[in-house]
Structure formats: C-alpha cells, structure tokens
Amino acid sequence: MSTETAPNADRVSAPPPAGWEEARSRVYAVGLAAALPTVARPLVDTDGSTLAEPLTTRTDLPAFPTSSVDGWAVRGSGPWRVVGRVLAGSTPAPLTEDDTTVEIATGAMVPEGATAVLRVEESKNADGLVSGVPRSTPEWRKPGEEAYADEVLLPAGTPVDPAVIGLAATCGHDTLRVRRAPRAALLVFGDELLTAGPPAAGRVRDALGPSVPAWLRRYGCQVRPSDVVGPVADTLPAHVAALRSALTNADLVCTTGGTMNGPVDHLHPTLEALGADYVVNTVAVRPGFPMLLARLTGPDGRARFVAGLPGNPQSAIVALVSLVAPLLAGLQGRSMPVLPQATLAEAVPGRGDHTHLALVRLDRAAGVAFPVRHVGSAMLRGVAGADGFAVIRPGTSGAPGDRVPIVPLPLFPGERAS
Ligand SMILES: Nc1nc2c(c(=O)[nH]1)N[C@H]1C(S)=C(S)[C@@H](COP(=O)(O)OP(=O)(O)OC[C@H]3O[C@@H](n4cnc5c(N)ncnc54)[C@H](O)[C@@H]3O)O[C@H]1N2
Numbered sequence: 001m002s003t004e005t006a007p008n009a010d011r012v013s014a015p016p017p018a019g020w021e022e023a024r025s026r027v028y029a030v031g032l033a034a035a036l037p038t039v040a041r042p043l044v045d046t047d048g049s050t051l052a053e054p055l056t057t058r059t060d061l062p063a064f065p066t067s068s069v070d071g072w073a074v075r076g077s078g079p080w081r082v083v084g085r086v087l088a089g090s091t092p093a094p095l096t097e098d099d100t101t102v103e104i105a106t107g108a109m110v111p112e113g114a115t116a117v118l119r120v121e122e123s124k125n126a127d128g129l130v131s132g133v134p135r136s137t138p139e140w141r142k143p144g145e146e147a148y149a150d151e152v153l154l155p156a157g158t159p160v161d162p163a164v165i166g167l168a169a170t171c172g173h174d175t176l177r178v179r180r181a182p183r184a185a186l187l188v189f190g191d192e193l194l195t196a197g198p199p200a201a202g203r204v205r206d207a208l209g210p211s212v213p214a215w216l217r218r219y220g221c222q223v224r225p226s227d228v229v230g231p232v233a234d235t236l237p238a239h240v241a242a243l244r245s246a247l248t249n250a251d252l253v254c255t256t257g258g259t260m261n262g263p264v265d266h267l268h269p270t271l272e273a274l275g276a277d278y279v280v281n282t283v284a285v286r287p288g289f290p291m292l293l294a295r296l297t298g299p300d301g302r303a304r305f306v307a308g309l310p311g312n313p314q315s316a317i318v319a320l321v322s323l324v325a326p327l328l329a330g331l332q333g334r335s336m337p338v339l340p341q342a343t344l345a346e347a348v349p350g351r352g353d354h355t356h357l358a359l360v361r362l363d364r365a366a367g368v369a370f371p372v373r374h375v376g377s378a379m380l381r382g383v384a385g386a387d388g389f390a391v392i393r394p395g396t397s398g399a400p401g402d403r404v405p406i407v408p409l410p411l412f413p414g415e416r417a418s
C-alpha cells in the first residue's frame with residue numbers, strides 16, 4: 001500500500017502502476033480484511049446478502065420417515081386390514097400387527113412397524129381389505145437422506161439467493177446471520193457535464209451518474225437516490241465537502257472523473273485533504289489506467305473506501321469490473337470472483353506492457369468471445385452490446401482460437417440475448 005500524499009508533486013518518485021492482476025488481489029484482500037459487520041436477519045430479508053456462518057441443518061432431512069406417495073402403509077405380506085389413516089402433519093400410532101395397514105397421504109409420517117408403502121393406484125380395496133404388490137424400490141424418504149442434523153450444507157461467504165433461502169427454511173432456520181449489503185455512494189465530477197438534453201457547445205451528457213448506481217446495485221450494493229451527487233463543482237473545497245459528506249453513510253464512495261492531473265482534477269488533493277491512503281493508485285491496464293482505490297478510517301474505526309473511476313465512460317466501467325467488483329466481494333466476505341474463460345473468435349491487439357481489457361460479446365453455448373466495435377474509452381456504444389471484457393495479458397496479443405479470461409459485466413440473464 002502506498003502512502004503517497006502529494007498527488008501532483010514529485011511524480012518521478014511516484015510508485016509504478018500496479019499490474020492488473022496484482023491490483024485486483026490487493027483490493028480483494030483489503031476488502032476482506034474490512035468485511036462488513038454481520039447481522040441476524042429474518043429469512044425473507046436475506047436475498048442478496050452473504051452467509052456470515054456456514055448453513056447447517058437443525059434436524060435430519062427429512063426429519064422423519066416420509067411417504068412419497070398416496071397409498072397404504074402396510075405391515076407384512078397382505079392382504080391388509082385397514083386400521084386407520086394418517087395425513088401429512090400428524091404423528092401416527094405404530095402398526096403393531098402383521099397384515100394391517102393405514103391409509104397414508106404423500107408427505108405423511110410413515111408409522112413405525114410399516115414394512116412397505118403401496119401406491120393407491122396399484123392397490124385394491126375390497127370392504128376394508130387391501131391387496132396389491134408394493135414396489136421393490138422404497139416409496140418413502142428416510143431421515144437423513146438429504147442431510148444429517150448439523151451437517152454443513154453451504155460455507156460462509158455463500159451469496160444468499162432464493163434457492164439458499166428455501167434450503168435454509170427447509171433446515172428449520174427462522175433467521176440467518178449474514179453480512180449486510182455494502183452501502184455505496186457516487187460523486188460525479190465535471191463542470192462540463194449536462195444532466196438533461198443533448199450534448200452541445202463543449203458540454204457532454206453525464207453518462208455515469210445515471211448508470212453507475214445501477215451497476216453498483218448489480219454488485220449487491222445499496223445505493224439510495226440521495227447517495228448520488230453531482231456534478232460536484234470543480235473546486236477543491238466542493239470536492240472535499242462532497243466526499244466527506246458521502247463517507248458518513250457509505251462503505252464505498254465511487255467518484256467519476258478528475259483522476260488525472262489536469263487543472264480541475266481535484267480527486268488526489270481531496271484524498272490527501274481527508275488523509276486517505278492509496279491501496280492502488282493507477283493500474284497498468286488499458287483503458288482505465290488512472291483508476292485508483294483509497295482507504296480511510298471512519299469515525300467508528302471501520303475502513304471506508306473511495307474508488308476513483310476515470311472520467312472517460314468506458315474507462316469508468318473498466319475500473320468498476322477491475323477494482324470495485326473484487327473490493328465488494330471482499331467486503332461481503334465472498335470469495336474472489338473466478339473469471340470464466342472463452343475462445344477468441346478474432347484477433348485482439350495487445351497493449352504493450354499493459355493488460356488490455358477488450359469488450360466482447362459472448363456466445364455462451366459455444367464458449368466463444370467476439371470483439372465488438374466502438375470501443376474507444378470515451379464511448380459506451382461498445383459496452384451496451386458487450387457481455388464483458390476479454391483479458392489480454394501484458395506483452396501478449398490475442399489470436400483467434402486463444403483461450404482467455406473474461407471479466408463479466410454484471411448483467412442479468414437474458415439481457416444480451418442474441
Ligand atoms: N496529459 C494526459 N492527459 C490524459 C491522460 C494522460 O495520460 N495524460 N490520460 C487520459 C486517460 S487514459 C483518461 S481515462 C482520462 C481520465 O481523466 P479524468 O479521470 O481526470 O477525467 P476527466 O478529465 O474529468 O474526464 C475525461 C473525459 O471524460 C468525460 N467525462 C467525465 N465524466 C463524465 C461523465 N460522468 N459522463 C460522460 N463523460 C464524462 C470528460 O468530459 C472528458 O472528456 O484522462 C486522459 N487525459
């Protein structure tokens with residue numbers, strides 16, 4: 001971690017940019033070290049959170065021998081005399097005599113002493129005397145068939161989704177101990193930005209204020225409308241005040257623009273004014289080189305983070321997938337995102353000693369990545385048609401047929417259906 005404090009001065013001695021992979025590991029590690037507090041939440045409020053403890057089952061699953069069909073729980077070889085009925089939800093009396101049976105419903109507890117369950121459609125009932133041949137395969141589920149009491153079913157760090165919620169309910173949990181969702185805020189820098197209408201006369205539309213919060217939510221963050229602020233006036237005091245205010249609630253503040261050393265680039269002096277340390281300050285990746293991650297300590301002693309996303313819109317997205325995604329994984333106590341691989345359909349140039357993140361559209365079924373067009377760092381047209389970025393390592397270029405890692409955009413299934 002760098003403790004650089006003078007952003008504009010002495011660039012000669014500034015540390016070199018971190019390698020892209022190294023930057024990701026470093027950011028993930030500091031996120032994990034600052035993992036968010038854990039809370040006990042009612043099951044219905046846990047979707048999207050992360051298990052803070054392993055999920056265990058409170059009983060055997062199933063907890064009792066359970067009929068899997070409607071029919072007859074029988075004892076002995078039959079024919080069987082009907083002595084009662086057991087429905088789901090009750091505890092039956094044992095079958096104590098051979099050649100007796102109780103009518104049983106799917107999901108009902110099989111009485112002690114039963115030797116088989118006969119399906120109703122494979123039975124005959126003549127005046128209270130049931131006959132038929134039970135199948136040789138068991139027609140009931142034995143306790144522990146799915147899991148034994150106290151067995152660990154999912155490790156801590158598992159993202160909670162509807163399937164996990166359902167499993168937790170099956171296991172008898174009313175609450176789960178989870179890590180709460182990270183709270184994020186966004187500060188948009190740039191006096192040239194318009195927040196409505198078409199761009200003209202040297203002014204461009206703010207493309208990041210409306211979109212970055214949506215990307216952050218897809219990474220599991222809470223972002224309230226009031227946490228999105230900007231354009232913040234291009235003065236140092238305005239930047240300092242905006243960042244200080246955003247940090248009162250947010251675990252992570254993303255900023256856009258101002259990462260360089262232009263006349264109105266105030267991000268570095270702002271971080272210095274607030275006493276932040278750099279975790280990463282510039283990354284050897286194209287596009288997105290000036291991205292950064294800084295850390296501060298909040299009044300409660302917990303770490304807070306500032307992710308500086310470069311102003312060029314595609315570069316800002318590169319910073320999100322490169323630094324913000326692994327940071328959030330760490331803060332949520334999840335594992336480092338594993339990058340899937342795909343085969344390049346076409347050549348992709350390298351970017352010298354920098355990693356090149358090249359926008360690609362995926363044919364998921366075939367595992368093939370197609371480079372897209374309109375990929376300038378100031379453009380979003382390519383991003384809007386892409387599934388993610390192919391990773392072209394430093395000193396290499398991509399040839400057709402090469403297997404390369406893919407950094408996905410956090411899209412929902414169906415959003416790039418071709
Ligand atoms: N002398 C140098 N200049 C620049 C270099 C360099 O190495 N030497 N690097 C370039 C690279 S790479 C990038 S990326 C940008 C990063 O600049 P900043 O983070 O300081 O961003 P700004 O200067 O504020 O803006 C850059 C560009 O992006 C437009 N922008 C900014 N915010 C938004 C937004 N919310 N929505 C749409 N467009 C936005 C802004 O108008 C500028 O055109 O620096 C290069 N310069």
Ligand code: MOO
Pocket residue numbers: 286287288289290310312315377378
């Ligand atoms: O990050 Mo700048 O990466 O080329 O637009």
